[in-house]
Amino acid sequence: MRYRILGTTQALRPDGTSVSVGGARLRALLTVFALRPGRTVPVSVLVDEVWDGEPPADATGAVQALVGRLRRALGAEAVGSVDGGYRLAAAPDDIDLHRFERLVGDGTRALADHDPAKAAAVLDDALALWRGPALADLPDRTAHAARAEARRLDALRARHAAALALGQAEHSLPELTALCDSHPLDEPLQALRLRALRDTGRTAEALAAYEDVRQLLADRLGADPGPELRSLHGELLQSEPEPEPEPVRAHRPPAGNLRARLTSFVGREADIEAIRGDLARARLVTLLGAGGAGKTRLSQEAGESVGEAARDGVWLAELAPVDDPDAVPEAVLTAVGARETVLYGAGAEAIRAAGSERHDDPVERLAEHCGRRRMVLILDNCEHVVDAAARLVEKLLEHCPGLTVLATSREPLGVPGELLRPVEPLPQPVALRLLADRGAAARPGFRVEEDPEACAEICRRLDGLPLGIELAAARLRMLTPRQIADRLDDRFRLLTSGSRTVLPRQQTLRAVVDWSWDLLD
Structure with missing residues (x-):
């Protein structure tokens, strides 16, 4: 099982499907356990954090009943009983919060080791784990969530430092500006924004921004800028002002957060x-x-x-x-x-x-x-x-x-x-192109010309659905096109080999249908 607490608390089966964890107290209990994976949580801690200082009359019995409900939802082995408490049978990496912490540590170490490309990739993976407010289902989330949120801000700072080291200041500047708007007294963020302005040739704007920050710190905190900002200010004063370059749109790095795609885009x-x-x-x-x-x-x-x-x-x-x-x-x-x-x-x-x-x-x-x-x-x-x-x-x-x-x-x-x-299904020629492209990735040397009749049947029986065709192509590692076509009567058991890194509902054909089914009244 995997668990998510960076947002609404969720439990996911190994195949990526969600387990229903109904009820505010049940989600709160799971959140308390997920904060301490594999560790014994005393009954007194469970009572304090789940009932938020208003324990029921029979607190021990109430905890037992709630743990029983959680076991029925997750499976009897998910929560173990130990002397004086209970323990969630999970490794730290099974919990998104702890996986986030590990990835942030890996990313910041890569940055310190002068590998900004690796740092950027790892920190992107870490930040992508956030789906909403941390520990949203914990009644009193202030202390635990504050630490997680502060760590997220650390990750954002490190990610933008990596971007500047990679020469992506133009790309990073809009988000840095937004972060500085939200955290005007955060000096490391302000320093990153000044560096981004300098690196994009806007030295005059950087000097003006420094003066704004200096004045803000004096007005709000009665303090001067710290050593990092003062040192950066000195560097800005020493650099000769240059006119802002005319934007060369053909080569300007795109702003926004769209990531590079890992597969080719076929048709459309x-x-x-x-x-x-x-x-x-x-x-x-x-x-x-x-x-x-x-x-x-x-x-x-x-x-x-x-x-x-x-x-x-x-x-x-x-x-x-x-x-x-x-x-x-x-x-x-x-x-x-x-x-x-x-x-x-x-x-x-x-x-x-x-x-x-x-x-x-x-x-x-x-x-x-x-x-x-x-x-x-x-x-x-x-x-x-x-x-x-x-x-x-x-x-x-x-x-x-x-x-x-x-x-x-x-x-x-x-x-x-x-x-x-x-958005219509793919027409047959484009569907065959997609099968050929993804099939060659799954089995080097694959060509639809090996068995054009079977390949056409696969695309036709999957209604030109791109996800279905990609899942079928993944099966080419083990089956021939004819074997796949012959097994499509049982397509929900056959088409289950999607990428492990995509959303759970995109990993199997059944999951994508379930997503639609669950929306029906």
Whole structure:
């Protein structure tokens, strides 16, 4: 079993499917265990943290009953009984919070070892584990969550330091600016922003920004900038001011958070051109299609194709992991790098006081962040939180004139001005191209010409569904095209070899159908 507590608490089976953990107290109990994987948690600690200082009359009996419910949900072996308490049978890496901590440590060490490329990749993996507020189901999450949130801010700082070391200052600057807006008294973040300004040839802006920070520290904390900022200020003064270079758009690194894709993009060229036209005349375009039709990949390719027109970047917010509709604005804030982070340690009270003048409502913070930017926001997989996504989109489009939204969903958002673009199955020639490409990756030397009749049958019987074809191609490691075609009557047992790194619902054909089925009333 794997467990997620960076957001709403979840339990996942080995095949990636979710286990229903119903009830606030049951999720709180699982959160307490997941904070201490493999360690004995005394009954007294369980009572304090699950009931938040208001224990029931028979606290020991209540804990026993709650543990029994958790075992019925997860399996009898998931929670063990030991003297004086209970223990979750899990390794630290089975918990997203502890995996995040390990990855952040690996990333920061790689940065210290002067390997910024490795650091960037590892830190991206770490930050991708966040799906919402840490320990959202723990009644009193303040102390535990503060440490996790502070560690996330450490990871963001390190990630941007890696970006600057890789010469990606232009790409990093928008998110750094947003983080500095949220944490105006965070000197390491401010230093990174000044370095990014300097590295993009904006020395005069960097000097002006330093003066703003110096004045802010004096007004709020009665303190001068620390050694790092003062040293950087001296470097800026010594460098001769240069005129800002004219932007060379053909070579400007794209802003936003779209990652490089790891596989080729087959077909859909006409679809991308059509979506480019849609985005030029509508501020909300929704890609509609069945599960596995390729909406996510198409949205990213289309978003990248219009990146040059979006001065402040193309930003992807993945909503599939979001279980609670109320968490949608926070998930989008996290995706665009503007989410408020809780700090702890020296100076935390002053920093929190300085930020208290900002909006507490995540929708308002998001509108403030996007309101002064020209950007494209991709909202991926809206169908299970469609009402919340629609309300958020309508609010943002009303208050952010430079914002364009590209959504993917299995039903329309229903927002005024929405333009719908159906994503159809692949036609036979394109489906065969996809099978050939993914098949050659699974079995070097594979060509559809080996058995064109069987390959055509596979694509036809899978209805041109890209995900189904990719899962079938993965089976070519062990089976011939004819063997796969003959086994497609039992396709749900056959097509189970998807990538381990994609979302659980994209790893098997059954999972993608279950995702749709679970949305039905």
